[in-house]
Amino acid sequence: MPEKREVVVIVEPDAVQGAALAELLSSAGYAAKVAGSQAEGFRLVQEEAVDLFILRADLMDLQCCDALAEIKGAASTAHTQVLLLLSGGPTERARGLDLGADDVLTVPPDSAEFLARVRSLLRMRHAAEALERQAQIADQGREMAQTALQAVAVTEKMTRDAFSLERALKIGVSALFAIALAIAGIFFLFSRKAEKENTLAHMVIAQMQRGLVTQDQLMAETKKAREELAKSDPQIQKQDLQEKSEELKEKMASATGDTSELRKQLDETNSRLARVQSDSEAAETVIRVSAPSVCLLHVSVAFRDRNSGRLLRYGGITPAGEPLKDSDGNIVYSLEGRAPEVRQDFFGTGFVVGEGRILTNHHVAEPWWKNDEMGAVLKQGLEPAIAEMAAYFPDSGSGIPMEIQRISGEADLALLHGDLSGVKRPTLRLDSRPGAAISGQSLISLGYATGISAILARAGDDTVDQILKVSGGDPKLVMDELAKRKLIRPLVTQGHIGDVLTDKIVYDAQTTSGGSGGPLMNKDGRVIGVTFAVVRGFGGSNFGVPIRFAEPLLKR
Numbered sequence: 001m002p003e004k005r006e007v008v009v010i011v012e013p014d015a016v017q018g019a020a021l022a023e024l025l026s027s028a029g030y031a032a033k034v035a036g037s038q039a040e041g042f043r044l045v046q047e048e049a050v051d052l053f054i055l056r057a058d059l060m061d062l063q064c065c066d067a068l069a070e071i072k073g074a075a076s077t078a079h080t081q082v083l084l085l086l087s088g089g090p091t092e093r094a095r096g097l098d099l100g101a102d103d104v105l106t107v108p109p110d111s112a113e114f115l116a117r118v119r120s121l122l123r124m125r126h127a128a129e130a131l132e133r134q135a136q137i138a139d140q141g142r143e144m145a146q147t148a149l150q151a152v153a154v155t156e157k158m159t160r161d162a163f164s165l166e167r168a169l170k171i172g173v174s175a176l177f178a179i180a181l182a183i184a185g186i187f188f189l190f191s192r193k194a195e196k197e198n199t200l201a202h203m204v205i206a207q208m209q210r211g212l213v214t215q216d217q218l219m220a221e222t223k224k225a226r227e228e229l230a231k232s233d234p235q236i237q238k239q240d241l242q243e244k245s246e247e248l249k250e251k252m253a254s255a256t257g258d259t260s261e262l263r264k265q266l267d268e269t270n271s272r273l274a275r276v277q278s279d280s281e282a283a284e285t286v287i288r289v290s291a292p293s294v295c296l297l298h299v300s301v302a303f304r305d306r307n308s309g310r311l312l313r314y315g316g317i318t319p320a321g322e323p324l325k326d327s328d329g330n331i332v333y334s335l336e337g338r339a340p341e342v343r344q345d346f347f348g349t350g351f352v353v354g355e356g357r358i359l360t361n362h363h364v365a366e367p368w369w370k371n372d373e374m375g376a377v378l379k380q381g382l383e384p385a386i387a388e389m390a391a392y393f394p395d396s397g398s399g400i401p402m403e404i405q406r407i408s409g410e411a412d413l414a415l416l417h418g419d420l421s422g423v424k425r426p427t428l429r430l431d432s433r434p435g436a437a438i439s440g441q442s443l444i445s446l447g448y449a450t451g452i453s454a455i456l457a458r459a460g461d462d463t464v465d466q467i468l469k470v471s472g473g474d475p476k477l478v479m480d481e482l483a484k485r486k487l488i489r490p491l492v493t494q495g496h497i498g499d500v501l502t503d504k505i506v507y508d509a510q511t512t513s514g515g516s517g518g519p520l521m522n523k524d525g526r527v528i529g530v531t532f533a534v535v536r537g538f539g540g541s542n543f544g545v546p547i548r549f550a551e552p553l554l555k556r
Helices: 015-027 038-047 062-073 090-098 111-159 163-207 215-232 234-254 260-293 372-379 452-457 461-471 475-484 547-555
Strands: 007-011 031-035 052-056 081-086 103-106 294-305 343-354 357-360 382-392 403-407 414-417 442-447 491-500 505-507 519-521 527-534 542-546
Touching: 007 015, 007 038, 015 031, 015 111, 031 038, 038 052, 038 062, 052 111, 062 081, 081 090, 081 111, 090 103, 103 111, 234 260, 260 294, 260 343, 260 442, 260 519, 294 357, 294 475, 343 442, 343 547, 357 547, 372 382, 382 403, 382 475, 414 547, 442 527, 452 475, 461 475, 527 547, 542 547
Parallel strands: 007 031, 007 052, 052 081, 081 103
Antiparallel strands: 294 343, 294 382, 343 357, 357 414, 403 414, 442 491, 442 519, 491 505, 505 542, 519 527, 527 542
């Protein structure tokens, strides 16, 4: 049975931007619809079950403001969340909130922040609906109790006309009254317990939109990752620069006037081409030696009730292997039974720094650390816990179980431990000298950016189809299939250091989520930092923890 996807309607006058937002939402698992006009968007909200309404708005448009007030004021659409996309600064955003919007973003929105805001708004909607359901259950319990009391009143009135049966009837009436109250109480308590469990679970699932990936979604992410990888491929970059160089030469040969501007462009292009070729050649040895020691980390997180200590589970599994759902199409969850546990899967990068030891980020080893999206889980009485952690090395046929050995109190770093004797990978050399990282210096980044998607993106379509068919899209089974086929190997990108600060290295080598925990290496093949944050998309300015912060972990 297919998952019931949340519906998001987008009103964006720019067709290209609207399509881009819709594709982004679809890749995250939402049912996105683009409306060509405000009128069409408002009509969809009124006629369909819309969970989130995204409106590119002009606050000077009175019609827009009136429609926004109508959406938030109508009972049928009161729970529909509204996200405004505005031009301007704090003043415009504040006005948008005052007009009734649930959240406001300045255009153009950052992809990561945009999806985070969408998830946050939908969590708010689920929480409001859950409270409303709880209130309805409480009302039903009170109605049952009132019905029982009314029945007692009617029965007592009847007994006044039957004096000879008064004693027996009073006993019967008292028993009826007690039974009715007991039934109402049991119903109310059971409903509250079931509602509490499902509310807790729904809050978890709201955090797990990126973790619950269907085969279709994984295929879409793979296609997107393939396009992004092509942009970062040095060979493709070199080819593009060569073609541009030839094109400029032809223009200069056919030009009749001043060619100084064309000459300048040609010199710049040839300079970039020479640098790409030089960096590529210098990196080959470093990559060949270091890549085998860089692993993909798969961390599976389960959720435990803080009070009872019981794990959150699915309410049941159908004969087809799908989670059991209620009449509204929502998955049923429980803190009891023996059905499979609810889990969230995370991916990151690590590298060998000693015998049986792997260095990575704190937020990779404990994915809930400083994770705002999982904050609601803690507030709802659930505690995350590592269910499984495994390291997958290039050309290794299976994952290696790992556990946390130590966590840094100074930086986003963690040291893992496991039995690596079976893979025998060399320890990467570290360089914490002040002069090891210098602004403008070339840099190599190794890691598993975009996790499973990037690995699948480098495999052929037939192989991807086979893996998804065998695994059903289950992350652990996908990892096992990738390991068996020896397809796991890190993505290598090159760039330059932009700045070296006290607590971070700023660089431009492309990476994204999943690349966290990967080594940053200088031209001498020594690790100078560990990737820990990505500012925007697949590339942009990224941050690394200087490797000197790892020394206290390694000396213990």
